[in-house]
Amino acid sequence: MADVKQQDLFINNEWVKPTSGNYTPIKSPATGEEVGQSAEGNPQDVDKAVAAAKAAFKGWSSKPASQRADYLYALKNLVERDKERLATIITSEMGKPIKEARAEVDFAAGLLRFAAENARRLQGEIIPGEREGEKILIDRVPHGVVGAIAAWNFPLALCARKIAPALAAGNTIVLKPADGTPLSGLALAELVQEAGIPAGVVNVVTGSGQGVGVPLVAHKDTPLITMTGSTPAGKKIMAAAAEHLKEVRLELGGKAPFIVMEDADIPAAVEAAVTARFFNGGQVCTANERTYVHEDVYDRFTTALKDRIASLKVGDPMDDATDMGPKVNETELEKVDGIVQKAISQGAKLELGGKRLTGGAFDKGTFYAPTLLTDITPDMDIVQDEVFGPVLSLIKVKDFDEALTRANDSRYGLSAYLFTNDLSRILRMGRELDFGEIYVNRGSGEEPQGFHHGYRESGLGGEDGQHGLEAYVRTKTIYLNA
Incomplete structure (x- = not known):
């Protein structure tokens, strides 16, 4: 050895x-x-x-x-x-x-x-x-x-x-x-x-x-x-x-859209959205970078989402009870915080987090709080730039057409997510959602027997x-x- x-x-x-x-x-x-x-x-x-x-x-x-x-x-x-x-x-x-x-x-x-x-x-x-x-x-x-x-x-x-x-x-x-x-x-x-x-x-x-x-x-x-x-x-x-x-x-890189329609299983979608964003501190190329939620279930989804994010335990990564550890280094932490602060300056609303965690054991590491942003508009940098950190951007859409249009408006094309029980939407997604890897009614995590690949700059x-x-x-x- x-x-x-x-x-x-x-x-x-x-x-x-x-x-x-x-x-x-x-x-x-x-x-x-x-x-x-x-x-x-x-x-x-x-x-x-x-x-x-x-x-x-x-x-x-x-x-x-x-x-x-x-x-x-x-x-x-x-x-x-x-x-x-x-x-x-x-x-x-x-x-x-x-x-x-x-x-x-x-x-x-x-x-x-x-x-x-x-x-x-x-x-x-x-x-x-x-x-x-x-x-x-x-x-x-x-x-x-x-x-x-x-x-x-x-x-x-x-x-x-x-x-x-x-x-x-x-x-x-x-x-x-x-x-x-x-x-x-x-x-x-x-x-x-x-x-x-x-x-x-x-x-x-x-x-x-x-x-x-x-x-x-x-x-x-x-x-x-x-x-x-x-x-x-x-x-x-x-x-x-x-x-x-x-x-x-x-x-x-990736900039995965996470689409939730009004007929979705909301508790399952919330859990998957959180897992797909905060797993590995959001440092995943397939992570949920843009969460698009139908206006009919937006308020219900948002309430449940805030509760679930707030329940995440951040701390010692060697502890089996910990849900999220630190950012990998100081440079990455500063990069993520810079993206968050830029989004806020452009009009995004900070619902949770948005800062480095300090005090006690946090002072020794590079910990960033699980963050939720709302009031996101298409012209904001955070919609286009990969965050690669524990920051969830929540966006309201009026229908499936708008969700598809916004999802495809990206220079990346690695992974995407869709929660719906409508077969016609799922079939349409296969034709129109321009990403190499799509998860339907489940969270992230590719399998060894699948094919992990992306389009465009992915x-x-x-x-x-x-x-x-x-x-x-x-x-x-x-x-x-x-």
Whole structure:
């Protein structure tokens, strides 16, 4: 096991000290205490990792799919075995409540399981040729070395989301965890080592975007780049990848509308709206960013919503009773507060929260109060800009037409929600709501067998399920003649 306090880089199945010799302290957003140190990787370290992954590719890709699956099953079993330890690491470095961290570990295990189950389902095609006796084979083959960049809001699951399909498809991988939350990814690397996955197949290089992310994306030997993060960062990655005309998969920001019609189950809709907004402190790309409620049930919904938000317990994320922990860091807290204050200055009404929590244990961390804003108008910045924090914007609409129009008025197109019992509305939603992932009469939370993807500035490609797995292979056309 790597030293808990000073974590090295994981390259070629060994723990390697960074070329720089430097380490970055990782601090708990709840207490401000140092919970570990991660190596500051640089371009030379990236070169070493890519070289190791490239050398391992031939042997790994030639293994039968069933053998690759067995390694992934072994990794899944170790993740499940170490559930509590991994959840504790997630909470200590990122700040989400421990009960949510446990759910993240379960999701990571589910991603590994799906990839293992479906490694043998990456099937090709045989097409009749135009020449006598000819067959045209469309094969699916791995890309090679995958360059992967994970975000900080799900520090374990997002690493598993990259590793699992990459390995199932026969690729090797160099992974960069988020520089503020690298410990979960490094803990997963420890389990990769324990699972006996061959040297060089999985490599984890920690460090900054400039020191590790940019050289990884620009490297000539990483033909596929997969990244989860912000839209501005995604645009930079796409530009950097252009030099070598790489395939790029980007899962970026969101501005999810949450539509509640007059025939909805109001208690269920309220619960789902709160969960979809305040889960993980609102730091989720699929979070409920704009809540559109039909005018006939608006007052009833608002009363119940205020009561439910007020009941949320904010505090120590290691406490099983806590509903919401701190923001991940000071910068993110200030960003969210700035968005709230701007909305108020533009005419929004503050119903709840709207401030940093202070006093007692709150003084040691970056806690922001669960916030509710009403009197939101379409011209306000908060309607268009991703908040990525515990702020719910409540908006009254007169009918389904207005709800659809307002929902689609966004540069993002990742996730959306609809609560109604009207089948005609649900069918119309499928045609007209312009988002890649829509939750009907339920709260948030994608499944490993689904397909998590967005439109417009929410990204390119997608993750999870069979469609996500197929992103990790490319086609090769072979004209077969005897």
